[in-house]
Amino acid sequence: MDFRDISKMRVTVRKFDQRPVEKEKIDLILEAGRWSPTAVDYQPQRILVLNTPENLNKVRQFCTFGYDKKYAELTEECDTADHKHNVYYYGAPLVFLICWDKTVCWTHPQSGQSSGSTDATIVTTHMMLEAASLGLGTVWISYFDHDKARELLGIPENFEINGMLYVGYPAKDFKPNPHMSGKRHPIAHTCFDNSFAKPYRTDFFEEAATVTFRESESNGLSKA
């Protein structure tokens, strides 16, 4: 699969099969993150691999917030939407918690803005796309209780939490979320031609690939 196929085929998965992700695939995903660019090549990302029942149970405890109707309706697969809380775990057998070390990342001299979050985000994106190329599903998770995660996982003080990436084989009956997946603005909405007053015009436009399942032994995501 070339890059265009992978980028179009990838879709957020919020319902996972319980089959564990093979160690070789975990290694390949981490390797894809390792080769990400980071500012000054400082590589401030610090990634925790969580795939034991004990640690996944901790994720289940901190991937929850008080009930929020907006998100409960958008992600109708959330485990509990009982007007008390939503649990965004989705049964993932593998979770990467991506942090960055405040003491090693580059800081912009004018703005004082650290590049740590940008670096960690690029790393996560590499990992997400590698996972897709391996037939695995992913969902990027930002909406979780950072304080509780810090406490339960013993995250060092100098590490900032950037997010989580859930990874696994999609459940057999998984379907992309109709409210959020496969919808993108036209290029002219987000891109501009030499001036922000002039939307960039192009006739080149592709629909998202339809996601199906390979009926083969890998049973992962594949392009229709």
Ligand SMILES: Cc1cc2nc3c(=O)[nH]c(=O)nc-3n(C[C@H](O)[C@H](O)[C@H](O)COP(=O)(O)O)c2cc1C
């Ligand atoms: C930075 C970032 C944060 C996200 N946070 C969450 C999240 O907390 N929970 C969730 O279910 N999905 C989350 N998502 C997934 C997005 O909702 C999803 O990527 C978007 O709706 C587009 O759908 P698609 O990935 O299927 O193309 C996040 C995605 C990104 C890039």
